Amino acid sequence: MSHHPPNPPVIHSFASSEVIVSSLAAFVVKAQKEAIDKKGRFTIALSGGSLPKQLNGLVGNPAVKWDMWQVFYADERVVPLTDPDSNHLLCSNELFNKVPIPKENIHTIDVTLLDDLEELSDAYEKELIKEFAQKDAARFPVFDLILLGMGPDGHTASLFPGHDLLAEEDRWVAYLDDSPKPPPKRITFTYPVINHASRVAFVAAGAGKADILKAVLDRPEEGLPASRVRPVFPGQLFWFVDEAAAAKLEVTSDEFKL
Numbered sequence: 001m002s003h004h005p006p007n008p009p010v011i012h013s014f015a016s017s018e019v020i021v022s023s024l025a026a027f028v029v030k031a032q033k034e035a036i037d038k039k040g041r042f043t044i045a046l047s048g049g050s051l052p053k054q055l056n057g058l059v060g061n062p063a064v065k066w067d068m069w070q071v072f073y074a075d076e077r078v079v080p081l082t083d084p085d086s087n088h089l090l091c092s093n094e095l096f097n098k099v100p101i102p103k104e105n106i107h108t109i110d111v112t113l114l115d116d117l118e119e120l121s122d123a124y125e126k127e128l129i130k131e132f133a134q135k136d137a138a139r140f141p142v143f144d145l146i147l148l149g150m151g152p153d154g155h156t157a158s159l160f161p162g163h164d165l166l167a168e169e170d171r172w173v174a175y176l177d178d179s180p181k182p183p184p185k186r187i188t189f190t191y192p193v194i195n196h197a198s199r200v201a202f203v204a205a206g207a208g209k210a211d212i213l214k215a216v217l218d219r220p221e222e223g224l225p226a227s228r229v230r231p232v233f234p235g236q237l238f239w240f241v242d243e244a245a246a247a248k249l250e251v252t253s254d255e256f257k258l
């Protein structure tokens with residue numbers, strides 16, 4: 001593994017959350033193009049919250065090669081895929097049902113295993129191994145893009161402050177049954193997966209995110225879950241934020257305004 005220090009985060013700050021949508025679409029399309037040119041496929045992981053809605057700029061976008069996408073969930077609630085808590089249902093309603101992506105390119109949890117968290121998270125890890133290990137012969141999967149949100153407590157995916165899973169170094173996918181935010185049973189990518197991606201991008205909008213964004217970016221030594229996302233070199237970390245969320249920041253790395 002490279003001993004080069006991680007690239008510094010690139011912070012894209014926009015006048016409003018509406019502008020994030022078009023800018024994020026352009027960013028995803030660029031990541032997709034680079035990946036397809038290099039490897040003939042695009043591996044992306046999504047999470048829940050307001051993120052799927054922010055991907056609206058991909059709907060009807062002729063530059064998106066949906067049949068080349070392989071989609072995974074950075075975290076998922078352990079519920080049926082028809083349950084209102086399901087991240088897959090949310091992403092389907094907000095995005096996948098509106099675009100021509102082949103169903104088999106979307107990797108969901110195995111709902112026959114809902115009663116056995118360990119089996120279910122192992123099965124999801126095997127899905128990742130099938131996609132990555134055989135093709136890339138790597139110790140960790142290298143996603144082309146992982147898109148994340150950040151909760152008001154600084155959590156990301158289902159990696160919560162102070163949780164044992166923050167220290168997981170081996171497993172690719174882990175489970176928890178004690179999420180402080182309901183529903184309690186979830187699976188989540190671990191840092192070894194998140195931090196080996198080519199690109200990770202957070203999306204955070206609104207004044208409600210200002211204090212926690214400041215803590216995550218200006219005081220990374222506090223070790224909040226979102227601060228621990230630092231992809232290994234040459235991976236890159238991006239933040240797409242609006243001015244309300246960025247209002248209290250001191251860091252100014254590569255900011256730009258539209």
Ligand SMILES: O=C(O)[C@H](O)[C@@H](O)[C@H](O)[C@H](O)COP(=O)(O)O
Nearest residue numbers: 048049050051149150151152181
């Ligand atoms: O895990 C969960 O229960 C939520 O999905 C959560 O992770 C959410 O994504 C963040 O709190 C960010 O939420 P917003 O993107 O809506 O601000």
